[in-house]
Amino acid sequence: xxxxxxxxxxxxxxxxxxxxxxxxxxxxxxxxxxxxxxxxxxxxxxxxxxxxxxxxxxxxxxxxxxxxxxxxxxxxxxxxxxxxxxxxxxxxxxxxxxxxxxxxxxxxxxxxxxxxxxxxxxxxxxxxxxxxxxxxxxxxxxxxxxxxxxxxxxxxxxxxxxxxxxxxxxxxxxxxxxxxxxxxxxxxxxxxxxxxxxxxxxxxxxxxxxxxxxxxxxxxxxxxxxxxxxxxxxxxxxxxxxxxxxxxxxxxxxxxxxxxxxxxxxxxxxxxxxxxxxxxxxxxxxxxxxxxxxxxxxxxxxxxxx
Amino acid sequence: xxxxxxxxxxxxxxxxxxxxxxxxxxxxxxxxxxxxxxxxxxxxxxxxxxxxxxxxxxxxxxxxxxxxxxxxxxxxxxxxxxxxxxxxxxxxxxxxxxxxxxxxxxxxxxxxxxxxxxxxxxxxxxxxxxxxxxxxxxxxxxxxxxxxxxxxxxxxxxxxxxxxxxxxxxxxxxxxxxxxxxxxxxxxxxxxxxxxxxxxxxxxxxxxxxxxxxxxxxxxxxxxxxxxxxxxxxxxxxxxxxxxxxxxxxxxxxxxxxxxxxxxxxxxxxxxxxxxxxxxxxxxxxxxxxxxxxxxxxxxxxxxxxxxxxxxxxxxxxxxxxxxxxxxxxxxxxxxxxxxxxxxxxxxxxxxxxxxxxxxxxxxxxxxxxxxxxxxxxxxxxxxxxxxxxxxxxxxxxxxxxxxxxxxxxxxxxxxxxxxxxxxxxxxxxxxxxxxxxxxxxxxxxxxxxxxxxxxxxxxxxxxxxxxxxxxxxxxxxxxxxxxxxxxxxxxxxxxxxxxxxxxxxxxxxxxxxxxxxxxxxxxxxxxxxxxxxxxxxxxxxxxxxxxxxxxxxxxxxxxxxxxxxxxxxxxxxxxxxxxxxxxxxxxxxxxxxxxxxxxxxxxxxxxxxxxxxxxxxxxxxxxxxxxxxxxxxxxxxxxxxxxxx
Numbered sequence: 001x002x003x004x005x006x007x008x009x010x011x012x013x014x015x016x017x018x019x020x021x022x023x024x025x026x027x028x029x030x031x032x033x034x035x036x037x038x039x040x041x042x043x044x045x046x047x048x049x050x051x052x053x054x055x056x057x058x059x060x061x062x063x064x065x066x067x068x069x070x071x072x073x074x075x076x077x078x079x080x081x082x083x084x085x086x087x088x089x090x091x092x093x094x095x096x097x098x099x100x101x102x103x104x105x106x107x108x109x110x111x112x113x114x115x116x117x118x119x120x121x122x123x124x125x126x127x128x129x130x131x132x133x134x135x136x137x138x139x140x141x142x143x144x145x146x147x148x149x150x151x152x153x154x155x156x157x158x159x160x161x162x163x164x165x166x167x168x169x170x171x172x173x174x175x176x177x178x179x180x181x182x183x184x185x186x187x188x189x190x191x192x193x194x195x196x197x198x199x200x201x202x203x204x205x206x207x208x209x210x211x212x213x214x215x216x217x218x219x220x221x222x223x224x225x226x227x228x229x230x231x232x233x234x235x236x237x238x239x240x241x242x243x244x245x246x247x248x249x250x251x252x253x254x255x256x257x258x259x260x261x262x263x264x265x266x267x268x269x270x271x272x273x274x275x276x277x278x279x280x281x282x283x284x285x286x287x288x289x290x291x292x293x294x295x296x297x298x299x300x301x302x303x304x305x306x
Numbered sequence: 307x308x309x310x311x312x313x314x315x316x317x318x319x320x321x322x323x324x325x326x327x328x329x330x331x332x333x334x335x336x337x338x339x340x341x342x343x344x345x346x347x348x349x350x351x352x353x354x355x356x357x358x359x360x361x362x363x364x365x366x367x368x369x370x371x372x373x374x375x376x377x378x379x380x381x382x383x384x385x386x387x388x389x390x391x392x393x394x395x396x397x398x399x400x401x402x403x404x405x406x407x408x409x410x411x412x413x414x415x416x417x418x419x420x421x422x423x424x425x426x427x428x429x430x431x432x433x434x435x436x437x438x439x440x441x442x443x444x445x446x447x448x449x450x451x452x453x454x455x456x457x458x459x460x461x462x463x464x465x466x467x468x469x470x471x472x473x474x475x476x477x478x479x480x481x482x483x484x485x486x487x488x489x490x491x492x493x494x495x496x497x498x499x500x501x502x503x504x505x506x507x508x509x510x511x512x513x514x515x516x517x518x519x520x521x522x523x524x525x526x527x528x529x530x531x532x533x534x535x536x537x538x539x540x541x542x543x544x545x546x547x548x549x550x551x552x553x554x555x556x557x558x559x560x561x562x563x564x565x566x567x568x569x570x571x572x573x574x575x576x577x578x579x580x581x582x583x584x585x586x587x588x589x590x591x592x593x594x595x596x597x598x599x600x601x602x603x604x605x606x607x608x609x610x611x612x613x614x615x616x617x618x619x620x621x622x623x624x625x626x627x628x629x630x631x632x633x634x635x636x637x638x639x640x641x642x643x644x645x646x647x648x649x650x651x652x653x654x655x656x657x658x659x660x661x662x663x664x665x666x667x668x669x670x671x672x673x674x675x676x677x678x679x680x681x682x683x684x685x686x687x688x689x690x691x692x693x694x695x696x697x698x699x700x701x702x703x704x705x706x707x708x709x710x711x712x713x714x715x716x717x718x719x720x721x722x723x724x725x726x727x728x729x730x731x732x733x734x735x736x737x738x739x740x741x742x743x744x745x746x747x748x749x750x751x752x753x754x755x756x757x758x759x760x761x762x763x764x765x766x767x768x769x770x771x772x773x774x775x776x777x778x779x780x781x782x783x784x785x786x787x788x789x790x791x792x793x794x795x796x797x798x799x800x801x802x803x804x805x806x807x808x809x810x811x812x813x814x815x816x817x818x819x820x821x822x823x824x825x826x827x828x829x830x831x832x833x834x835x836x837x838x839x840x841x842x843x844x845x846x847x848x849x850x851x852x853x854x855x856x857x858x859x860x861x862x863x864x865x866x867x868x869x870x871x872x873x874x875x876x877x878x879x880x881x882x883x884x885x886x887x888x889x890x891x892x893x894x895x896x897x898x899x900x901x902x903x904x905x906x907x908x909x910x911x912x913x914x915x916x917x918x919x920x921x922x923x924x925x926x927x928x929x930x931x932x933x934x935x936x937x938x939x940x941x942x943x944x945x946x947x948x949x950x951x952x
Contacts, residue, residue: 042363074402
């Protein structure tokens, strides 16, 4: 532990680490209550399952999309999924900062799937970390986290054996927005529910304008956002084809050929969300600092500079 | 498999997947329900209570269901595989950029339109030599021409311009567009769609053109039946074309067309659409024409130029019909390229003497639709009606067969009516007698007379141009249309190829083998001669050649002379078998003098300088000749009677 760090209290250390994250480009950062995470996450996916001596879980979020991205056709939006790598980079840096400054083990929490459980089960829920750390709240749009100031973000987490004072979940959930409540009162659906291409969202809003129920067909949603099962499905389809023409169609129709192409260059299939629920979400698109243009204006108005 | 173990090691059976699969799928994260917002307040009791609905881990499900965790993992993954729909991603393709998903607008791919096998078979006939297709596209001879596109352009740019004139009725382009749009929607409502063949048997009335355009808008294919066609032709042509619908009159001059079609054994024919009195079992045309769900409202896909949209029969209404498919490339490209050659503009009023069932009439319509000219309709040709229509409708362009003009000349109609509005008369459909062409030119001196040679297979292949002068027009069919090439074989046969040429006969391989040379030129079957200026004159038909003991000659010049005989109205010379010479010439004639005999005919020909070897050796007088709709004699139907020589 370096000399300065030795003098740091837990509060100071927390501030140092979170400031680092914000300085490196995170819009929001917080520390989740480890006990809460351990109680909420299912066995095998608790922080201690990944890092047995973990004492703190730090969560950070980076901006979702640029404002221009919302005008892009959906088929192209499917590729707008690399924003999260900015969050991962900051988390990696923060883990190095913690170990270097406080000489305490830290890890960048891998965002990947649990290869024992299959492609839809993550090792850890970054979303849960962020929500408990108070930098996002579950929305009616399939529990995508939203923030009243920054809209929706991509998250990354750092685990460390350094004990840091936790933050609390956000007091108020920004979802549903007043305009969504108004729409729900008129047609019984919110924008995200109405415009989901596979109608994977449904639910209700109570008399106070709060979320009452959220139903999410994750299987249907996954079909829109990921093509990881397309290759075996395509091969199965080809094998089952009645004739050579059918086999050729199954393997070389334009959609499937695109997948072969992407496999051949090693970039994988589309892995981003389909974003249609966020495209119509007033919080994701119109929160005061939802995109770089709005953030720039907000900073200018508050006298800050970027 | 789960943890690298196989099914036997895990102990999973198909029965287990079938029994527990749905339960595990629902309990897993695949289906999630969250009640309230318990994490907001870290309400652990509520979180725990809702865990099952939020989606359980495999271990939690295993404990709940009574299976091992690997078994749950395996079954869950199998169920995800079974429920996964790789085609769902297609739902995104038309979204974004301001376009939002709306359930009512979305049709699952599995439920989308499919071409039926007959339509695919017809499209198979649209096979062009790749090097020719590339050449035509590179030259711009094939472009994005569709009748729907042309019509939409006029509706947008000059909606009030007259499109169709029939008597006192004037339909402008906006109205025509609306009628077409609604009828296309109505036809769609009958289950007709892209690639379906729809037959039309109508005179040249408004409903014909509206039907034609609506069929084209639908992406369907029109096939035509001539008005004289009856049950026998219906059965053959509707059957061969695999027509799914027929648009016809309830009563075609005493012929119950709709009822006849309904009474035939035609399993492909789904709908008979009748114009006129209601017919039991038939759909009323008016009902479809008033459809509220128009093609645009239904967002029916627009046709494209490569789609077949016309299937025309050239001959053979019995055993081996020759069906000629055309797409917009071949058919409409020819009209687009020809409009300027014929000097037609949007200010023209075009009238066709032949029926729209014949390609020459359709060509006139294509030219009008491309230029935005008005179509002046003549429902059924009679010489007086044609003269009156030209006069009252102030036609500027006339598409006519020589026989039509001959009849008008014979009845003195050029003197009784005002034809002075005409600036162009295109003669086609059969050989043009030079004297007749000169005579017409003399009657309407300010009108350019031109001659066009074409076939159903080629549309406008050769034509003289308005500036060529009457001598060239009377003596030849000019030179090739833009995009067309012509050559004359050693046997004297005219052969053509080009962007206007059909690709092959539909469902008639025997005819295809005979129709094309090894290097891809189309054998017209016509004899031709080319002058020094490149003008090509049609001199006869190859199959009409008389081979008399090894001496071959073209009977056309004899026929031309006989048509000038004072007592002969029409003549046709055909070969008759002969044991000694192989063939001799037989002359069929329609004569005003029923006592006309062979000696008088031969004396007349000798007087005209014809060699004795070319004299006909038998004369058969007939009351009338079998004729095509363009008034061309069908020699194949002239049967030698078992009668002593006249």
